[in-house]
Amino acid sequence: MEKAKPAEEVLPLSDTDYNFVASLLYDRFGIQIGSQKRVLVAGRLTKRVRQLGLASFAEYFTYLRADNSGNELSEFINRLTTNHSFFCREKDHYDFLRSTVLPDLKGRMDRDPRYELRMWSAGCAAGEEVYTLAMVLRDFFGPSTDGSDLGLLATDISLQALKAAKEGIYAAAKLSELSTAMRSSYFRPAGAGLFEVAPEVKRMVLFKRLNLMAEKYPFKNPFDVIFCRNVMIYFDQASRSSLIHSFYEHVKPGGYFFIGHSETIPRADCPFEYVQPAIYRKRGP
Ligand SMILES: C[S@@+](CC[C@H](N)C(=O)[O-])C[C@H]1O[C@@H](n2cnc3c(N)ncnc32)[C@H](O)[C@@H]1O
Structure with a gap:
């Protein structure tokens, strides 16, 4: 029988990392996140960090800051926003x-x-x-x-x-x-x-x-x-x-x-x- 794949390990998100994410979301998009979103942020951004072949959030934020095209900022917001909706809502x-x-x-x-x-x-x-x-x-x-x-x-x-x-x-x-x-x-x-x-x-x-x-x-x-x-x-x-x-x-x-x-x-x-x-x-x- 095939072995179940181990769940992908979520990278550690320090206070500094979390504050960086929170400030960027607020300054650029007006979005406010409380401290309760930490697990969600770490989980969603870990996937992106791994996709880019980077080892930590610190490396990822350096990459994000250096990208003047705005493409990575777009990836970042894609991963952190909730697009839940349905037809004829309300x-x-x-x-x-x-x-x-x-x-x-x-x-x-x-x-x-x-x-x-x-x-x-x-x-x-x-x-x-x-x-x-x-x-x-x-x-x-x-x-x-x-x-x-x-x-x-x-x-x-x-x-x-x-x-x-x-x-x-x-x-x-x-x-x-x-x-x-x-x-x-x-x-x-x-x-x-x-x-x-x-x-x-x-x-x-x-x-x-x-x-x-x-x-x-x-x-x-x-x-x-x-x-x-x-x-x-x-x-x-x-x-x-x-x-x-x-x-x-x-x-x-x-x-x-x-x-x-x-x-x-x-x-x-x-x-x-x-x-x-x-x-x-x-x-x-
Ligand atoms: C929960 S959905 C709401 C969808 C729909 N209006 C509804 O009521 O079902 C929120 C949407 O707002 C978008 N959003 C969040 N911040 C935004 C911003 N600063 N500018 C434009 N769209 C934003 C998200 O990407 C997401 O698709």
């Missing part, structure tokens, strides 16, 4: 879109044929959120549109997550909150219990890498709807506050901002008007 947000937001937007588009609908999934992980949005839009507006006029943008810091998003292939468990109708209309079996998002839905979305901690975002025009759900949980209060104000600048008057249900915006620091749990609106027509 379903009442999509119900609210169908019942309130989309009819209002359709009215605007009917009145002004040049009206540009724009939606942004900020922190899109592997695409589950933005593809759910695309499917809801397609159900609402009908298949006559090829989606290119429904400007759907999805961004994330993790290149790995964005690659998976563009591939659009998922395990069945990720689809379990979707209605049977949506599952059968918008997915094709991809073998081995996997499902692939239909090409007409994939075509509706533009994926881009963006660090939400960037000082300026490269958008000329504001959005009707921004989703930034279950992303700010990683940030401290100061970073969250500045991010919420940046989002406010990028929402059209009358547009909406959605956050995760486990997140809150302190009332005193909220430029948006509160609509219902985890849904906010910028005052306007």
